[in-house]
Amino acid sequence: MKDVVTRFAPSPTGYIHIGNVRSAIYPYLLARQNNGKFILRIEDTDRERYVEGATELIEDTLKWLGLEWDEGPIVGGDSGPYFQSERLEIYHDYVRKLIKSGRAYADPTPPEKIDEYRKICNEQKKPFLYRNFRPEKLDFSFKEGVPIRFLSDPKDRKWTDAVMGEMAAGPETQDDIILIKKDGYPTYNFAHIVDDAEMGVTHVMRGVEYLSSTPNYLALYEALGLKAPILVSLPHILAPTGNKKLGKRDGAKSVTEYRDDGVLAEAMLNYLACLGWNDGTEQEIYTKDELIQRFSLDRVQNSGARYDETKLLWMNGQWIRRIFDKNGAEALYNKTEGFWPETAKSYSDEYRLKVLSIIYDRLKTLGDLREMTGYFFNDPEIDTEMLKGNKFLKKLSEAELEDLMKKSIAKLSSVQDWNEETLQDALNLLLEETEQKPAVLFSLIRIAISFAPFSPALNLTLNVLGRETSLARLNAVARSI
């Protein structure tokens, strides 16, 4: 495919959440796959819903996911401006053309009157079409303060949707929609058509909710003498419960909130891209480059897909391990800043890297570091209940417990060259000498040095903690039981 131009065109009314970020991902993938252009356009024509700072939030989200845009805010481009509020002249020019050709008219009918018409139709259980109520004498002029309506040309329309397939709609689906609002700003219905044409957009991807308005858009393209772009309807992402699309009202978290919780951009992109799309193979983990290579519109699912955070978290764990194993411990470590417990601050990068290296395969998110690594950075509070109540240790008498502690301390103290192997050897020897089961002996030492519900393999934990700290903790515990 040549000269693919796609766009993501959000309105700055808040953050980007899981439910709507896919309409940025797919256009991005398609553009990259075809060496095309990906445009970011801000649709800020509703001045009442405008939220300060929302544009930055959107940019932030896109950057984090690695969806760099070729034209748009910050980077600029040849077909700017990229804020609709700065393109008013363009819309007015287009609407003047329509007025000139008798396809748009100024409509002074007050909203209250329109509501009345609508009410009548509703009572008669008939669909409301404004064109059945439009003024007898049409005013073909462009004035400030008066909404401009499209003079519709209702008829049977057919089109192809790249995801939904062959579509058809009758005249009842088309109406005299508002093009320019009273305040001089265009409606979405009009503005996006003008902009997509002006910016050379070849694929318009958006949620399925726009499917019903497509006949109106087709009529507009026709009246404007424009060739309609390829239309792509993206099915909704459903909330975890119920059957509604995922939205902020369902508590849909912002994409960046996941970043702050320690979800990797790689995992987020991977999960979202594969929610409602697959390449027909059984592959689950895709890099961004693989997604760019494999993505295809005809394999986008045409029914809604439920958002499943559990699977996202699973995928994040996969990515954490993949980055560590393939790119190295440092590659993963570089992503962990800000996720360590407060107490980790005074420790060196080397030490934290060692901790990460033995605990990374237990992480679902980087945020887990905070909960899971505390005992590496400061001495845990001694909790004799936890020790004595342990399911393996509660069978032992106090005397046996004390004896085991003593022997453990003695054995570990005798380790000359403190490392993973020597520690494992010592532990194995201790096992033989005490004739204890690993479940008992290891639980004792493990709990005594960590007082945590779980920790990495014992020899690894002891090794990272170091000789001094390990023995000090064991001695402290021995004294208090």
Added chain:
RNA sequence: GGCCUCAUAGUAUAAUGGUUAGUACAACGGGUUUUCAUCCCGUCAAUGUGGGUUCAAUUCCCGCUGAGGUCACCA
């Protein structure tokens, strides 16, 4: 209410006329010298419903049911 869309296990999906309906997440069970995880093995689990077409239907057609969307001077 009109119009439109959708329908495979709990979830995400594979299989577009012929398979014991595959895979992954979840759940459950087991294994890897403690724990929690990783990893490995296994178990459970699906074509909404009724008609057609066909030798054969998850797949094609129609009805039904269910779910969703839309009918704004919001996008």
